[in-house]
Amino acid sequence: MKRCIELATLGQGSTDPNPMVGCVIVHNDTIIGEGWHQRAGEPHAEVNAVASVKNKALLKEATAYVSLEPCSHHGKTPPCADMLIENKLARVVIASKDPNPQVAGRGIKRLEAAGIEVIAGILDKEAQHLNRRFFTFHAKKRPYVLLKWAQSLDGFIAPITKDVQAPVWISNTLSRQHTHQWRSEESAILIGVNTALADNPSLTTRDWPGKSPVRVVLDPHGKLKPELSLLDGQTKTIVITSAEAPVTNTNLILIKVKESNIEIDHLLSLLYEQGLQSVLIEGGADTLNRFISSGLWDEARVFTGAVQLGNGLAAPSLDLEPTSIENVQNDLLNTYFNPKQL
Numbered sequence: 001m002k003r004c005i006e007l008a009t010l011g012q013g014s015t016d017p018n019p020m021v022g023c024v025i026v027h028n029d030t031i032i033g034e035g036w037h038q039r040a041g042e043p044h045a046e047v048n049a050v051a052s053v054k055n056k057a058l059l060k061e062a063t064a065y066v067s068l069e070p071c072s073h074h075g076k077t078p079p080c081a082d083m084l085i086e087n088k089l090a091r092v093v094i095a096s097k098d099p100n101p102q103v104a105g106r107g108i109k110r111l112e113a114a115g116i117e118v119i120a121g122i123l124d125k126e127a128q129h130l131n132r133r134f135f136t137f138h139a140k141k142r143p144y145v146l147l148k149w150a151q152s153l154d155g156f157i158a159p160i161t162k163d164v165q166a167p168v169w170i171s172n173t174l175s176r177q178h179t180h181q182w183r184s185e186e187s188a189i190l191i192g193v194n195t196a197l198a199d200n201p202s203l204t205t206r207d208w209p210g211k212s213p214v215r216v217v218l219d220p221h222g223k224l225k226p227e228l229s230l231l232d233g234q235t236k237t238i239v240i241t242s243a244e245a246p247v248t249n250t251n252l253i254l255i256k257v258k259e260s261n262i263e264i265d266h267l268l269s270l271l272y273e274q275g276l277q278s279v280l281i282e283g284g285a286d287t288l289n290r291f292i293s294s295g296l297w298d299e300a301r302v303f304t305g306a307v308q309l310g311n312g313l314a315a316p317s318l319d320l321e322p323t324s325i326e327n328v329q330n331d332l333l334n335t336y337f338n339p340k341q342l
Contacts, residue, residue, distance in 0.1 A: 001024075001065050001067065001093065001095055001122045001123045001127075002123065002126075003022070003024050003031075003034070003065075004021075004022035004023060004024050004045075004065050004066060004067040004095065004127075005022060005067050005095070005123065005126055005127060005130055006022065007022030007023070007024070007034060007035070007036040007045070007067075008020040008021050008022035008036055008037070008045070008067050008068075008127075008130055008131075009022075009130065010022075010036050010038070011036055011037050011038055011039070012185055013184045013185040013210050013211070014038065014039045014040070014210070014211075015037050015038075015039065015040050016040060016133075016187055016277060016278075017040065017134075017187070017275060017277055018037060018040045018044075018134075019037070019068055019098075019131040019134040020036070020037060020067075020130060020131055021036065021037045021044060021045040021046075021066065021067050021068045022034075022035070022036045022037075022045050022066070022067045023035050023036070023045035023046045023048070023049035023064060023065065023066045023067070024049065024064075024065045024066075025049050025050065025052075025053055025059070025062050025063070025064050025065075025089075026062060026063045026065065027058045027061055027062040027063075028061075032053050032054070032055070032058055032062065033049045033050060033051075033052040033053035034048075034049055034052055035047065035048025035049030035050070035051065035052055036048065040076075041076045041077075042077075043077060044070075044071065044077055044080050045066060045067075045080075046064065046066055046070055046080040046083060046084060047077070047080060047083060049064065050064075050083065050084075050087055056087070059087045059088060059089055060087075060088040060089070060090060061090055062089060062090060062091075063089070063090060063091040063092070063093060064084060064089050064091070064092045064093070065092075065093045065122075066092065066093070066094055066095070067094075067095045067096065067123075067127045067130070068094070068095065068096050068098055068127065068131065069094050069096065069097045069098040069103055069105070069107045069108055069120070070084060070092070070094075070107040070111070071098070071102075071103050071107055072102075072103055072106040072107040072109075072110050073102045073103065073106075075102075079107075079110075080107070081106075081107040081110040081111055082110070084111065084116065085110070085111065085114040085116065089116055090116070090117065091116065091117040091118070091119070092111055092116055092117070092118050092119075093118075093119045093120075093122055094108070094118065094119065094120040094121075094122070095120075095121075095122055095123045095124055095126070095127035096120075096121075096124050096127040096128050096131070096135075097120060099134070099135050099138035099139050100134075100138050101138070108120060132144055132298070132299075133186075133187075133277045133278040134277060136277075136278075136298065137272070137277040137278075141269070141272055142265075142268040142269065142271070142272050142296070143187065143188065143268060143271050143272060143276050143277055143278050143279045144277065144278040144279070144298050144299070145268070145278075145279055145281065145291060145296060145297040145298050145299075146182070146186065146278060146279070146280045146281065146297075146298065146299045146300070146301065147281045147288055147291060147292070147297050147299070147300040147301070147302075147316075148179065148182065148280055148281065148282055148300070148301045148302075149282070149285075149288055149302060149303070149315060149316060150170040150171040150175070150302075150303040150304075150305055150331075151170065151302065151303070151304055151305070151315035152170050152304075152305055152307050152308055152309045152312070152315075153304060153305070153306065153307065153308045154308045154309060154310065155314060155315050156309040156311065156312035156313060156314060156315060157170075157284070157285050157312070157313050157314070157315040157316070158198075158284070158285075158309075158312055158313045159309055159311070159312040159313075160311065160312050160313060162198075165197075165198065165199065165200045166199060166200065167199045167201065169305075170303070170305040170307055170309075171303040171305045171328075171331050172305065172306075172328070172329050172330065172331050174328055174329045174331075175303050175305070175328045175329070175331045175333070176207060177207045177208060178328065178333070179282075180205050180206060180207040180208040181208040181210070182280060182301070183203070183204070183205045183208070183210075183212065183213050183280060184205045184208050184209070184210025184211055184212075184213075185210070186213050186278045186279065186280040187213060187214060187275075187276040187277045187278045187279065188213050188214040188215070188216050188238075188271060188276045188278065188279040188280070189203050189213040189214070189215055189216065189279070189280045189281075189282055190216040190217070190218070190279050190280070190281050190282070190283060190287070191203065191216075191217060191218070191281075191282055191283040191284070191287065192217070192218045192283045192284055192286060192287040193217060193218060193219040193220070193221075193223050193224060194284050194286065195282075195283050195284045195287070196217055196219075196224060196228060196230055197223065197224075197225070197228075198284075200228055200229055200230075201229065201230070201282075202229040202230070202232075202234075203215045203230065203235075203282070204234070204235055212235045213235075213280065214235070214236045214237070214238060214274075214276060215230055215235055215236070215237040215238070216237075216238045216239075216240065216271065216279065217230055217237065217238070217239050217240070218240050218241075218262070218267070218283075218287065219239050219240065219241040219243070220241060220242055220243075220260040220261060220262070221241070221242070221243055221260060222241050222242075222243025222244055224239065231249070231252065233249035233250065233251045233252065234251070235251065236251050236253070237251060237252050237253070238252075238253045238254075238255060238271075238274065239252065239253070239254050239255070240255045240257060240262065240267065240270065241254065241255075241256065241257070242256065242257055242258060242259065242260045253274075255270055257270075263294075264290060264291055264294040264296045265294070265296060268296060281297075284313070285313050285314065285315065285316055288316045289316050292316055292317075292318065295338070295340055295341075296341075297338050297341070298337065298338055298341045299335070299336065299337055299338070300318060300335070300336040300337075300338075301333060301334075301335050301336075302315075302318075302322075302333070302334045302335075302336070303328070303331050303332070303333055304331065304332040304334070305331050306330045306331065318336050320336050320338075320339070322334035322335055322336050323335050323336060323337050
């Protein structure tokens with residue numbers, strides 16, 4: 001099962017909205033087939049694993065290990081449970097049951113009804129952590145919330161004033177490449193209007209291969225300007241506002257709300273309705289602090305750069321011990337998980 005999870009991680013950033021899944025097929029304690037879900041809309045892990053088996057006659061005596069319950073419904077691909085039944089697997093060992101209501105135990109029942117032995121719950125915790133975005137989306141009816149910011153050695157997230165409409169870099173180039181990798185792995189990225197106006201970011205994935213996330217901007221009073229990079233139409237962008245749209249293009253979705261200071265739970269429900277399984281919060285201190293104070297966040301990644309600003313906007317604070325600490329070319333990366341959401 002550890003191998004299944006290793007294989008599943010190869011699909012990071014390319015399977016959304018599907019989960020990452022790995023499958024290993026074993027005959028007489030020997031691996032005879034492997035596969036993982038490589039891209040949304042393409043064959044699932046079980047299909048790829050079975051296809052890799054050279055001698056299909058061995059399948060009726062083999063065990064399929066899979067990191068998530070085989071699907072039992074028709075989506076863009078046929079049900080994997082039916083495919084395993086057709087190939088007469090002797091046994092299926094599963095890490096986690098699928099939280100998607102379209103599956104939710106039905107795959108297991110279908111396999112058992114066909115006479116296949118099923119064992120579930122092997123490395124369940126590890127498999128759920130791998131697909132924490134998918135599980136959060138289906139179990140909590142909201143996106144997985146990942147906070148990210150960079151702070152100076154003396155605890156500031158940005159200077160009070162600056163001369164140009166561009167970010168002030170606190171972290172180094174390798175740390176910024178990490179950030180672009182993370183963007184490629186998440187469904188959406190969110191900032192507030194103040195960050196949009198001060199930095200004019202594009203919020204796209206440029207320093208890492210992969211997709212750009214859906215851009216989300218909180219613009220309560222309609223302050224966004226049409227010339228901003230966020231409104232260039234190159235990437236799907238959602239503007240949440242109580243005012244009118246600053247510009248109209250085919251890649252812009254305007255979500256009108258009545259309140260000018262939207263509550264975080266309401267915001268997350270709107271993103272859930274858009275089918276976004278995760279959101280990376282790269283906003284300024286005000287936006288980040290609102291998520292922290294609400295308690296509706298799951299993970300935080302905080303860079304501390306090797307610079308001092310002397311004064312500026314205070315960085316957010318988490319009264320927690322980091323889960324992990326990593327040195328990234330003299331930047332310090334602390335990762336936190338919200339114990340109230342585990």
